[in-house]
Amino acid sequence: MKNNNTILKWFFSIQGTVDEYVEKEIGRISTKTVLILFIFELFYIGLTYFFAGSGLVSDFQSYFYLTLFIQFIGIVLIILGFSMLSFNRKNSISSEVANQKEKDKVVSLLKKKYVRLVPILFLLVLSINTILNFSSNNLFKEMFAIQRICGALILAIFFSLIMYFFEKGKITITKDEI
Amino acid sequence: MNRVREYRRAKKLSQMALAEEIGVARQTINLIENGKYNPSLDLCLKLAWVLDTDLNTLFWRDEDEE
Incomplete structure (x- = not known):
């Protein structure tokens, strides 16, 4: 369990x-x-x-x-x-946390989440990009072109960074009411 | 609704403290108090036990509330 x-x-x-x-x-x-x-x-x-x-x-x-x-x-x-x-x-x-300690924990989880997402996004962007620009040549040759890889990597990193800061900004500390 | 918030306040417990007592997340307590989640019988019993009351008192719904 x-x-x-x-x-x-x-x-x-x-x-x-x-x-x-x-x-x-x-x-x-x-x-x-x-x-x-x-x-x-x-x-x-x-x-x-x-x-x-x-x-x-x-x-x-x-x-x-x-x-x-x-x-x-x-x-x-x-x-x-x-x-x-x-x-x-x-x-x-939750984007609502009770105290600073909990907030730090959520932020660290967010970081892990986006570090995990970068390779998936990279593969996704690379695949979509390759398929959209695919001609009759070898698929893998086209896919692993250095220019295409760099583009996909930059896009994946930027997107993850933007989403990370966006979600981080949404975390608020609420009063733990009695 | 239910009387979880009322009894929790009477016991001077925060949502966090109550959540820790019964082993759920604070958000779950919040959802139960606001009537957005119907807890399982097991959780209801734990709540009643921690809040020193019984199920009837804690989760009774008056006719005029409906």
């Missing part, structure tokens, strides 16, 4: 106790996420097969890489966007 909580805390950036309310929220959001993932996969695989069999595709190797990348991006977006953001919106990760 303790290990489970550690994973939940890490994934959803939960500060403090994982109590029954947080567990219920995670359960509700996870069920929704799984359903959406299922629908996405169902339609995506269906469409992939349809296009593959329609005779519109001539380069099947590139088609294979491309569809896998789009699938990867879709899954990452659904999991990150849907589960983590809707969890944040429900205020389970």
Whole structure:
């Protein structure tokens, strides 16, 4: 159970106790996420097969890489966007803290959260950028071009920094009322 | 609603102190007090125990409140 909580805390950036309310929220959001993932996969695989069999595709190797990348991006977006953001919106990760000590803890968790997000964002930006500018050349050659990597890295770092400072600014110390 | 806030104040406990006593997050106490979350029976019993009262008193809803 303790290990489970550690994973939940890490994934959803939960500060403090994982109590029954947080567990219920995670359960509700996870069920929704799984359903959406299922629908996405169902339609995506269906469409992939349809296009593959329609005779519109001539380069099947590139088609294979491309569809896998789009699938990867879709899954990452659904999991990150849907589960983590809707969890944040429900205020389970509270921006209200009782004292300075708690605030420092939340800020440190925020830092960890965005350090974790940078590589994911980097891969996401790199993949989207490659797919949007993809010609019939080798996908990996295009993807790992130094200029593209630098651009994606800079964008991921800047975006994470902006989001970190934005979320940090929202943390307020409330009076712990009696 | 419920009388958790009333009894907590009577016991001179902060939300944080009460949360620590029953092993939940402070935000959960806040949600319960504001009627935004219905706690489990186990949590209700813990609340009643810590606040030295019973479930009927703590979670009773008067007809005129509805």
